[in-house]
Every structure is written in C-alpha cells, then in structure tokens.
Amino acid sequence: MHGFRAGAHVSGEDGLAAQARAALSAQGPLAAAAPGFTARMAQQQLAAEIADAIEARDALLAEAGTGTGKTFAYLVPLLLSGCKSIISTGTKALQDQLYHRDLPRVRKALGLGLRTALLKGRANYLCLYRLQQARGDSRFLSRQQLARLQQIVVWSGGTKHGDLAELRDLPEDPGLMAQVTSTTENCLGSDCPFWDDCFVVKARQQAQSADLVVVNHHLLLADLALKQEGFGEILPGAQVFVIDEAHQLPDLAQQFFGENISARQIQELARDALAECGEVAGSIGRIQEPVRVLEHTVRELRLSLNDLPVRGSGSRLREGDVRDGVLHDLAHALADLGLALAPLVAASPGFANLDERLVTLRQRLQAWLMQPLPLTPDDEVEPDFDDPPPIPFDVLWYELSAHGFVLHRTPLDVAEPLRAFRERSGAAWILTSATLAVDAGFAHVAGRLGLGEVRTLLQASPFDWPQQALLYLPKDMPEPNSRNYVQAVVDAVRPVLQCSGGRAFLLFTSHRALREAAELLANDAWPLFVQGTAPRLELLERFRASGNGVLLGAASFWEGVDVAGDALSVVVIDRLPFAAPDDPVLEARLQAVRRSGGNPFFDEQVPQAVIALKQGVGRLIRSETDRGVLMLCDPRLLAKGYGRIFLNSLPPLPRTRSLADVEAFFAPLPHYSAASVAGES
Numbered sequence: 001m002h003g004f005r006a007g008a009h010v011s012g013e014d015g016l017a018a019q020a021r022a023a024l025s026a027q028g029p030l031a032a033a034a035p036g037f038t039a040r041m042a043q044q045q046l047a048a049e050i051a052d053a054i055e056a057r058d059a060l061l062a063e064a065g066t067g068t069g070k071t072f073a074y075l076v077p078l079l080l081s082g083c084k085s086i087i088s089t090g091t092k093a094l095q096d097q098l099y100h101r102d103l104p105r106v107r108k109a110l111g112l113g114l115r116t117a118l119l120k121g122r123a124n125y126l127c128l129y130r131l132q133q134a135r136g137d138s139r140f141l142s143r144q145q146l147a148r149l150q151q152i153v154v155w156s157g158g159t160k161h162g163d164l165a166e167l168r169d170l171p172e173d174p175g176l177m178a179q180v181t182s183t184t185e186n187c188l189g190s191d192c193p194f195w196d197d198c199f200v201v202k203a204r205q206q207a208q209s210a211d212l213v214v215v216n217h218h219l220l221l222a223d224l225a226l227k228q229e230g231f232g233e234i235l236p237g238a239q240v241f242v243i244d245e246a247h248q249l250p251d252l253a254q255q256f257f258g259e260n261i262s263a264r265q266i267q268e269l270a271r272d273a274l275a276e277c278g279e280v281a282g283s284i285g286r287i288q289e290p291v292r293v294l295e296h297t298v299r300e301l302r303l304s305l306n307d308l309p310v311r312g313s314g315s316r317l318r319e320g321d322v323r324d325g326v327l328h329d330l331a332h333a334l335a336d337l338g339l340a341l342a343p344l345v346a347a348s349p350g351f352a353n354l355d356e357r358l359v360t361l362r363q364r365l366q367a368w369l370m371q372p373l374p375l376t377p378d379d380e381v382e383p384d385f386d387d388p389p390p391i392p393f394d395v396l397w398y399e400l401s402a403h404g405f406v407l408h409r410t411p412l413d414v415a416e417p418l419r420a421f422r423e424r425s426g427a428a429w430i431l432t433s434a435t436l437a438v439d440a441g442f443a444h445v446a447g448r449l450g451l452g453e454v455r456t457l458l459q460a461s462p463f464d465w466p467q468q469a470l471l472y473l474p475k476d477m478p479e480p481n482s483r484n485y486v487q488a489v490v491d492a493v494r495p496v497l498q499c500s501g502g503r504a505f506l507l508f509t510s511h512r513a514l515r516e517a518a519e520l521l522a523n524d525a526w527p528l529f530v531q532g533t534a535p536r537l538e539l540l541e542r543f544r545a546s547g548n549g550v551l552l553g554a555a556s557f558w559e560g561v562d563v564a565g566d567a568l569s570v571v572v573i574d575r576l577p578f579a580a581p582d583d584p585v586l587e588a589r590l591q592a593v594r595r596s597g598g599n600p601f602f603d604e605q606v607p608q609a610v611i612a613l614k615q616g617v618g619r620l621i622r623s624e625t626d627r628g629v630l631m632l633c634d635p636r637l638l639a640k641g642y643g644r645i646f647l648n649s650l651p652p653l654p655r656t657r658s659l660a661d662v663e664a665f666f667a668p669l670p671h672y673s674a675a676s677v678a679g680e681s
Contacts, residue, residue, distance in 0.1 A: 016055055017048040020077040023110060030072065033109035038624075042462045043069040049457045050430050051077035054240055059422065059429040059454050061246075061446055063436040065461025065651065066618050070432055071098065074242050075106045078212065079114060083239035083428075085212045088220040090245030091560060092120060096165065098244075099214045117210035119203050121219045126152065126162040127182040128194035134179045137275050145176045152180055162199025172535070178268060185265075185357040186272060191349035213238075217248060221256035224421050239427050245560075246431035247611050250448035253414040254585065261364040263298050263404035266334075269357055270295050273337070276350040283344055283351070290337040297333040301326045302405055305398075313584045314368065314396030314407070327369060334362045368396060368407050394592075397584035410585050412592055419450030435614040439648045444607035461651055463621050470629045470665045471653040472496065477635040480575040486516045489574050489633045494524070495659055496570060496631055499666040502526040502548035504570035507558055507616050509577045514554050517574075526550040531557060543567065559615045564622040569666070571620040572631040576646065577612040578605055606642055610649045617650060629662055 022028050024047055026039040046064055053060035054077055064070035078085050089095045099118040107114065135153065138146055148170060155167055164170070164177070182200070192198065207213045220243075223235060243249060270291045277284040304323045308316065318324050338358050344351040394412035398405060411417075422429050436445050442456045463469075474492040478485055497504055502525075508514040511532075518530045527549040529539045536556060543549040544567045551557070558577070579586050590600035598604075620628045630653060637643035647655075656662070 015051075016077055016081055017051040019080050020044070020047040020051045023047075023076050023080065024072065029109045029111070030076070030106070034105050037072075040067075040069055040462050042067075042459050043073045046070060046073040046432075046457065046459050047077050049455070050074050051081070053430060053455060054078070054081050054083065054428045057239075057426060057428045059451060060431065060457065061436060061442050061449075061451060061454050062430070062432045062457040062459065063442075064432055064434060064459045065463075066434050066621060067461045067463045067624070068434075068459050070244070070434075071102050072106060074244075074430055074432065075103060076110070078240060078242060079106060079110055079112050081240065082114075082211075084237055085240040085242065086220070086235075086238045087212065087214050087242040087244065089214070089216050090248045092124070092165070092216050094245070094560065095120070095214055095216045103212075103214065114211040115209060116212045116214070117203070117207040118214050119207040119219065120163065120216065121222065122187065122200045123177070123181045123183065124164055125182075125199040125203065126156055126159070126164060126180055127187075127200075128156070128197060129188065129192050130182060130186075131156060131180045132194075133272075133275050137278060141176070141179070145173065148173060148176055149180070159199075161203070178264075185360060186268075186353060188349045188353055191352075217243075217245070217252050218256070221249075221253055224253075224417070225256045235425070238425065241422075241425070241427055241429045243429070243431045245433050246449070247433045247435050247445060247615075249418075249431070250414060250445070253418060254410050257414050257417055258408060258410040259364050259367070260406050260408045261361055261368065262406040263302060265361060266294065266298050266330075269354065269361065270337075272350075273341070273354055276348065276354060279350055280344060280347045283347065286340045286344065287337075290333070290340045294330075294333040294337055297326070297330050301330055302400075302403065305400055305405060308398075308400065309582065311399040311582060311584065312397065313587075314398065317398045317407075327365075331362070331365050331369065334358060334365065338362065364409070365407070368409060395585050395588040412585075412588055415448060415450030417450075419452070422450070434618055435611045437649065438607045438610045439645045444603075445611070461621075463624060463626075463651070465621070465651045465653050468621055468627050469651070469653045470661065471650070471655045472629055472631045472659075472662050473637060473655065473657050474631065474633060474659075475657050477633055480634055480636070486513050486574070487520065489513075489572075490517055490520045492633060493572055493631065496572070496629065496662055497524075497526060497550065499659075499663050500570045500629065501666075502546075502550050503566065503568055504550045504572060505557065505561075505563075505568060505619055506550060506552045506572045506574070507619075508552065508554050508574045510580075511554050513574055514552050518552050521550065521552075524550075528552070536561075558612065558619070561619055562622055563619070564626060568619070568622075568626075569628045570631065571616065571628065572633065573613065573616050575634040576609050576636060577616065578609045602642070606645055610646055613646055614649060621651075627665075629665060 021044045024030055024039060024044050028039070030037045031039055042065075046062060046068055049060060049062060050073060052058075062070075064073065074087075078087070087098065089098055095118070099116070103116060107116070131152065134141070134149060138149070141149060151170060152164075152167065156162075159166060164181070187200075189195075195201065273287050273291055274284075277287055301323075304326050305317070318327070338355070341351060341355045341358060345355045346352070395408070395410040397408050397410065399408070431449065431451075436442060437458050438444050440458060442454075442458075446452070446454055446456075477492065478488050482488075493504075493506065504526075506517060508517065514531065518528065521528055527546040529543045529546075529549055529551040531539065531551075531553045533539070534542070539551065540561065540563065543551045544563060547567065549567075553561075581587075586604075590604055593600045593603050617630055620626070620630050637646055
C-alpha cells in the first residue's frame with residue numbers, strides 16, 4: 001500500500017493520474033482487495049482524467065457509458081488526492097449505497113484512514129422537539145399513524161444518528177414524517193430545548209470535520225440556494241465537488257433556486273400554531289379563530305381550482321374573478337393570523353418561529369400576486385457565498401394534487417448562479433453521468449450547467465454491444481398520436497415476449513399509456529407487474545423472483561433501476577420521451593430559445609429527449625454477461641430526420657426490423673452473431 005499514500009503526487013501522469021491508473025489496474029489494490037473487481041481500461045482512463053481535473057482545480061464534464069465503473073473511477077483519485085471533497089448523488093438511495101458499500105470498499109483497499117460523513121437534508125432526521133409535540137397532541141393522527149408513531153418513539157430511545165432510513169419496515173407516510181421531522185422554517189435552532197441532542201446538529205458537526213462528505217443533489221442545491229438545510233457552512237471549504245448523475249442537476253436547480261407556497265405549508269403552519277398553544281397559557285383564544293378562517297380559505301381556494309388542468313401557467317390560474325378573489329382572501333387570512341401571533345412572539349420560541357414562517361408565506365404569496373419585473377443590468381451584483389446573484393423568477397405556474405395545490409415561482413435559467421458558485425468556490429468540479437452527450441456532443445448540458453468552454457470526456461461503455469444486444473425497430477407502426485398506438489405497441493411486443501420468455505421492461509412516456517397497456521396484457525401468460533400497484537422496490541423484487549415477469553413502468557423506472565442477469569432480457573420503449581407539452585416551465589424555456597434566435601425543437605426538446613431515452617436504454621445491459629433486445633416502437637426514429645440524432649446517441653447496437661433476428665437472438669443454439677442480422681437498416 002506504500003504507493004497509495006494520500007497527497008503524495010506531482011503533476012501529470014507521473015502524479016495523481018498515474019496513481020489512480022495503478023490502483024485500478026489488474027495488479028492494483030482494488031483487484032486484490034475488492035471481491036468481484038475487474039480491471040477496465042475505460043475506468044482507468046476516466047480516473048486519470050478526473051485526477052488531472054482535481055490537480056488543475058478545473059471542471060470536467062464526463063459521460064461514462066454503462067459498465068465503465070464510474071463510482072470507483074472518481075473515488076480512487078478523490079481519496080488519493082487528500083483533498084476535502086463533497087460527493088453529491090442523484091438520490092438518497094444512491095447516497096446510502098455509495099457511503100455504506102462503495103466508499104468503505106475503496107478506502108479499505110487503498111489503506112486510507114480518511115474521515116468520512118454522510119449528510120442528508122433535515123427531513124431525513126428525527127426532530128426530538130416535534131416528536132414530543134406529536135406525542136402530546138395526537139388529534140391530527142389516524143389510528144394507523146399512532147401505531148407508527150409509537151414505533152418511532154421506541155426506536156428514538158436507541159438510535160445514534162436519528163436517520164429515519166434506519167426504520168426499514170416503516171411504511172412511507174408523508175403526513176406522519178412531517179410531524180416528526182423539522183424544516184428550515186419550523187426549526188427552533190439554538191432556542192430548541194433539545195438542541196444539545198439534535199441529530200441534524202450532530203450530523204453537521206461530523207460533516208464539518210470530515211475529509212469527504214456524501215450528500216445528494218437536493219441537499220447540495222438547497223444550500224447553494226442559501227436555504228440553509230444545514231450544509232452551507234461546509235461548502236466554502238471543499239476543494240473538490242463530484243456531481244454524480246449530473247444530468248439531473250439543471251432541472252433540480254430550477255426547483256431549488258425557485259420559491260413556492262403550498263396548501264400543505266399553510267396547513268402545517270395552522271396545525272403547528274394550535275399545537276404551540278399548549279405551551280402558552282391563554283393563547284388558544286387568540287389563535288383558534290384566525291386558524292379556522294385560514295384553513296377554510298385554503299379549502300375554498302382548492303375547490304375553486306377544480307376546473308383547471310393539473311398544471312398550468314399562473315395567468316391561467318388567475319383567469320376569472322372568483323379564483324383571483326380567493327387568492328386575495330388567502331392573503332387577508334394570513335395577515336389576520338399574523339396580527340393574532342404578534343403579541344405571542346415573545347412568549348415562546350415556537351411562536352417566534354411561527355411568526356417568521358408566516359412572514360415568509362405572506363411574502364411569497366404577495367410576490368405571486370404581483371409578478372416582479374425582470375432584472376435589468378443595473379441590478380446585477382457581485383456573487384458571494386453569503387450573497388448569491390439575484391435570480392429573476394421568469395415563470396409563474398401552479399400544480400394540483402387531489403386535495404392540495406402548489407404555487408411556483410421558477411427561474412428560467414440557472415446556468416448563471418451555478419457558474420457563479422462554481423467559480424467562487426475555487427474547487428475542482430467533476431460532473432459525470434452515463435447520459436450527458438447528445439450525438440457525441442456536450443453543448444446542450446454544458447450550457448444548462450453554466451460551464452461554457454470545459455474539459456469533456458466521452459468514455460464509451462466497455463460492453464460488447466454488437467454481441468450482447470440487438471436493437472429492434474418494428475415495422476408498420478402507426479404515428480404515436482394515433483388512437484390505436486398503444487394497441488399497436490402491445491401487438492408488436494407480444495411476439496418478442498414469446499421469443500424472450502417474458503423477462504421484460506415495458507417503459508412508457510405517460511401513465512395513461514401504461515394503464516391502457518396493462519389492461520391489454522392482463523390476460524397474457526406472463527406475470528405482470530405494474531407501476532403504482534406496489535412500492536417500486538417491492539415490484540422489482542417480485543419481478544426478479546418471477547423469472548419470466550413483464551414489468552410496466554413510467555418515469556421512475558427509466559432511471560436508477562438495476563436488474564442484472566437473466567431476469568431482464570428485453571427493454572421496450574413505447575415512444576420518444578419528449579417532455580409533456582403542458583409543462584409551463586418548458587414552454588417558457590422554448591419561448592426564450594425562440595426569442596434568442598434559436599430553434600426550440602432542436603436546441604431544447606430533442607436534446608432533453610435524447611438524454612431521457614439514453615436513461616431508459618441503460619436499463620438493458622448492466623454487466624459483461626448480460627444479453628438483451630432493445631425494442632423502440634416509435635416510427636419517427638426512421639421516418640423523421642431528427643431520428644438520426646437519437647440513433648447516433650445510442651451505444652453501437654446492431655439494428656434490425658426483422659422479428660426473425662429477434663428469434664435468432666433468443667434461440668437456444670449459439671448461432672446468433674451481429675454480422676448475421678438480416679434486417680439491418
């Protein structure tokens with residue numbers, strides 16, 4: 001292990017890059033110590049490029065095709081560099097996997113004793129103060145929730161970290177979680193009676209003293225937007241940022257650099273105000289009536305929105321006097337509760353916090369009612385960690401749920417704030433994913449991330465795609481907008497399932513198409529697993545166990561789902577995944593591209609759809625021994641000129657339009673070869 005002492009490096013391939021290559025070679029410590037590790041030239045090349053970017057404190061945009069082993073490729077140079085580092089993953093599940101499985105294996109193999117920490121957003125940690133409140137006032141809990149609350153109470157007596165993910169058998173229950181966790185708005189801070197035992201505070205302290213911290217994009221972006229999820233004080237000290245699943249970052253950044261006001265936020269404020277009355281004698285008389293009026297006004301507003309589509313522009317919501325009138329009624333109800341709270345602010349930390357939350361909600365609603373003008377050049381300020389550049393909220397829009405609503409103010413472009421923070425950090429930034437490039441170019445994603453001229457690496461998948469996979473484009477498919485399109489997809493899929501013996505993912509771009517296909521396949525021979533009928537992990541476990549199942553999924557099954565081996569041998573995608581035309585943020589982006597002289601379809605819609613398609617395709621081949629057929633049903637791939645962009649962005653699969661080639665691929669005799677594909681086109 002003597003050759004892998006952290007920090008012992010000079011520049012170029014004689015330094016960190018050479019160490020990283022050696023560590024990942026067939027003779028290196030990973031091969032000796034990590035079970036199942038296979039040396040890959042693609043992985044070593046990626047690690048060397050990352051090492052060079054770390055030493056140069058530069059940014060690197062790297063697509064690492066499926067099978068490259070990008071996690072080890074960035075962990076090795078990161079750990080060997082000795083730099084204070086932050087790794088951000090796309091989901092909490094990947095965050096846990098990285099911290100609890102991958103990171104310990106690499107650290108042990110390299111023999112490095114670096115301090116590491118796992119840090120999540122505060123909504124993942126038990127809040128002892130709110131747990132006490134929930135136990136003392138259970139009026140808002142059902143019998144089932146009371147049983148789950150008791151489970152949390154028992155666990156709370158023994159947990160060291162307070163991470164609710166430790167309760168693996170606790171069902172998902174957002175309503176209950178909201179009562180036992182804190183938010184930035186309702187946290188009492190150092191005024192909390194449980195401050196010394198706070199799990200969020202302990203997690204922050206551990207992260208501050210760590211050499212490497214593993215976070216997720218939600219937490220990272222919340223703090224870049226200075227929403228103080230508990231991580232912002234660590235950001236300025238980081239020397240390296242690694243952004244895994246970086247293709248997700250632009251859309252998530254729009255959420256976190258924006259603002260919203262929701263029915264849930266208001267209802268939680270009202271509920272917490274009543275709960276706090278138990279701490280201050282005589283306060284219920286002041287609070288009860290304005291809370292009742294506020295809750296009634298929220299219900300009235302939601303009822304007034306029943307005739308609207310589930311999402312739309314702010315101008316659409318404010319059409320007509322009735323809805324606009326109820327919005328102003330809501331503003332008055334919030335103001336009246338503020339008047340009631342004012343004399344109680346000094347009575348308890350809880351009431352002081354409620355008053356701050358109320359002010360924030362009133363400001364957000366007022367801003368929504370009075371759309372601000374765009375910034376002018378004179379308004380620009382120098383960015384700083386504690387003073388981010390002002391962001392114009394270009395898009396006002398809403399979305400509805402069964403009983404609630406959210407009013408959004410969203411920035412149209414987040415490239416500038418992302419660029420400003422990256423440059424001010426002085427750190428190396430490694431942004432990687434299996435899906436970043438469009439037709440072998442990075443211009444689209446680089447622009448959205450504010451990268452400009454940047455180092456790039458397109459590291460192709462090391463899998464033998466011509467032998468391991470086949471792309472089947474069925475003939476005679478109708479146009480995707482035709483009424484019988486889903487029926488045509490199912491008719492084309494059935495003979496493929498006969499060839500493969502099931503073992504298939506059918507991925508759909510809409511829940512409507514998914515439900516229709518599920519009805520059409522309900523009486524077929526294959527065990528059917530349909531998204532929405534059970535939690536995602538349970539569906540995947542049952543699919544794997546079935547041996548010949550067919551799983552129908554929509555958006556959440558296009559990414560982050562890993563089924564290696566014989567259980568999955570076919571991936572079917574019903575149509576090209578263009579974003580929904582009713583997305584008001586996308587609509588505003590397209591208008592902005594048009595105003596700037598660009599082509600909205602080719603500059604925005606096609607690149608986004610290519611990246612989404614590549615994510616779906618990535619479900620098929622997950623290891624060197626996997627084999628499978630990718631079936632793309634959309635006839636526009638061959639009928640439209642832009643179809644070439646999609647096809648050129650995929651791995652080098654042999655292509656066919658002949659079902660006979662699919663039959664040959666799955667035939668028990670080993671006579672299939674890529675060169676024999678009859679329907680190549």
